[in-house]
Amino acid sequence: MSPDRQPRGRQKTPLSRERVIAAAMEIASEKGRAAATMRAIGARLGVEAMSLYNHVSSRDDLLDGMVDAVFAEIELPEPGAHWKEAMRRRAFSARAALGRHPWAVGLMDSRSRPGDATLRHHDAVLGSLRSGGFSIRQAAHAVSVLDSYIYGFVLQEVALPFGNAEEAGDVAEGIFGDLPEDRYPYLREIAMEHALAPGYDYGDEFEFGLALILDGLVPDEV
Amino acid sequence: MSPDRQPRGRQKTPLSRERVIAAAMEIASEKGRAAATMRAIGARLGVEAMSLYNHVSSRDDLLDGMVDAVFAEIELPEPGAHWKEAMRRRAFSARAALGRHPWAVGLMDSRSRPGDATLRHHDAVLGSLRSGGFSIRQAAHAVSVLDSYIYGFVLQEVALPFGNAEEAGDVAEGIFGDLPEDRYPYLREIAMEHALAPGYDYGDEFEFGLALILDGLVPDEV
DNA sequence: AGCCTAGGCTTACACTGTAAGCAGGTCAAG
DNA sequence: CTTGACCTGCTTACAGTGTAAGCCTAGGCT
Numbered sequence: 001m002s003p004d005r006q007p008r009g010r011q012k013t014p015l016s017r018e019r020v021i022a023a024a025m026e027i028a029s030e031k032g033r034a035a036a037t038m039r040a041i042g043a044r045l046g047v048e049a050m051s052l053y054n055h056v057s058s059r060d061d062l063l064d065g066m067v068d069a070v071f072a073e074i075e076l077p078e079p080g081a082h083w084k085e086a087m088r089r090r091a092f093s094a095r096a097a098l099g100r101h102p103w104a105v106g107l108m109d110s111r112s113r114p115g116d117a118t119l120r121h122h123d124a125v126l127g128s129l130r131s132g133g134f135s136i137r138q139a140a141h142a143v144s145v146l147d148s149y150i151y152g153f154v155l156q157e158v159a160l161p162f163g164n165a166e167e168a169g170d171v172a173e174g175i176f177g178d179l180p181e182d183r184y185p186y187l188r189e190i191a192m193e194h195a196l197a198p199g200y201d202y203g204d205e206f207e208f209g210l211a212l213i214l215d216g217l218v219p220d221e222v
Numbered sequence: 223m224s225p226d227r228q229p230r231g232r233q234k235t236p237l238s239r240e241r242v243i244a245a246a247m248e249i250a251s252e253k254g255r256a257a258a259t260m261r262a263i264g265a266r267l268g269v270e271a272m273s274l275y276n277h278v279s280s281r282d283d284l285l286d287g288m289v290d291a292v293f294a295e296i297e298l299p300e301p302g303a304h305w306k307e308a309m310r311r312r313a314f315s316a317r318a319a320l321g322r323h324p325w326a327v328g329l330m331d332s333r334s335r336p337g338d339a340t341l342r343h344h345d346a347v348l349g350s351l352r353s354g355g356f357s358i359r360q361a362a363h364a365v366s367v368l369d370s371y372i373y374g375f376v377l378q379e380v381a382l383p384f385g386n387a388e389e390a391g392d393v394a395e396g397i398f399g400d401l402p403e404d405r406y407p408y409l410r411e412i413a414m415e416h417a418l419a420p421g422y423d424y425g426d427e428f429e430f431g432l433a434l435i436l437d438g439l440v441p442d443e444v
Numbered sequence: 445a446g447c448c449t450a451g452g453c454t455t456a457c458a459c460t461g462t463a464a465g466c467a468g469g470t471c472a473a474g
Numbered sequence: 475c476t477t478g479a480c481c482t483g484c485t486t487a488c489a490g491t492g493t494a495a496g497c498c499t500a501g502g503c504t
Contacts, residue, residue: 051452109328112383119406126408136416145431152374161334186348194358209367212438273483
């Protein structure tokens with residue numbers, strides 16, 4: 001109606017699939033996955049919700065893109081490296097990437113079409129194992145355990161209803177506070193004498209399980 | 223308005239938290255997590271959406287209840303059993319329960335307050351390990367690896383965009399179909415020569431990783 | 445000059461969770 | 475028996491969701 005608004009043309013950096021996905025990731029990181037609505041993403045880009053559909057075919061497509069962007073952040077195993085060291089590094093890198101974008105874990109179970117970064121990632125991991133002497137079958141086994149462990153660990157980490165020791169104390173209080181002493185004795189024990197001890201960080205557990213799994217894996221032909 | 227409708231009283235089995243949660247679980251299982259809206263749950267129970275709020279304090283509370291109901295289905299370790307066998311059985315039972323309710327995995331990362339069944343479950347698991355000679359610290363390690371593996375495995379299983387071999391073929395076709403032969407060579411290799419081979423079922427991988435982890439765990443005092 | 449097209453905008457719709465308030469039934473106390 | 479305080483379910487209403495359909499305009503083409 002009013003002619004005094006900004007002319008529409010090309011004078012601002014144009015939208016693109018990448019910019020849309022990046023904006024969505026920012027919002028998800030700042031305010032949670034649920035906050036990344038089409039309208040909110042549009043607002044961040046100074047644009048209406050519907051304009052996003054020129055670059056993303058649906059919200060689902062956008063989510064696919066976000067997950068793929070997270071995979072793109074994971075360090076690929078170096079082709080020459082020993083498989084064990086390569087797997088160790090990639091595990092840490094994956095955990096870090098997923099930790100940086102906690103919303104990604106919850107998205108994974110509903111994504112249907114893997115993106116380019118995701119495929120490249122898995123291909124590189126398989127490549128590292130195959131070059132390290134793993135048979136196809138053993139490589140499949142190895143990928144399955146490792147990925148399960150990594151995703152599951154992050155899933156649990158993200159699901160923890162507290163971020164620091166103080167909050168952990170509050171949560172424990174909330175659970176055990178008004179319960180008879182003899183309910184959940186082992187849970188109580190581990191909370192009081194271990195998890196709530198100063199210096200405890202659940203994240204440190206990652207190392208243990210990873211080492212256990214890596215030591216259990218062996219290529220067939222030695 | 224019209225007086226000809228059913229009188230409101232106690233003549234039908236009354237609603238209850240359990241019935242609401244059960245109805246929600248049924249709908250989620252049949253039509254997916256997203257289909258379990260308050261209105262749909264109400265409809266299944268022959269009731270309006272708002273009536274559910276007399277038994278559940280919010281949608282979040284309902285989701286908490288659903289997750290807890292899944293945990294309730296997991297077999298608790300028998301007090302007398304050897305820890306290794308107990309952990310093995312519990313792992314299979316957990317995977318089966320989560321497989322029966324695939325929506326549960328995606329819910330776990332956003333639930334904040336564990337329910338009674340969940341707490342009882344974790345307590346029993348810890349108890350089994352402690353009785354088997356694990357120190358507190360080692361028990362914490364063991365639970366962390368095992369749970370990570372189980373949840374992560376199911377997460378991947380659920381995320382697979384196919385349910386049977388035929389669909390798997392379609393998906394592979396969709397990915398590799400219009401791509402140069404040399405893209406993702408290792409992925410291609412494992413798909414063609416392993417995953418698409420007759421008789422392959424990703425679920426079978428579970429056994430391998432579980433055995434690997436269980437063999438890597440050892441109580442401190444032997 | 446005229447036209448096409450890409451990328452924005454506007455409007456509209458069906459559907460979500462839930463706040464607020466109402467109505468009929470149950471049950472305990474007077 | 476009456477009264478009144480719960481319950482429990484119903485109705486209405488609201489803000490917020492994803493997205494289909496169609497419009498408008500600037501830029502680039504012939």
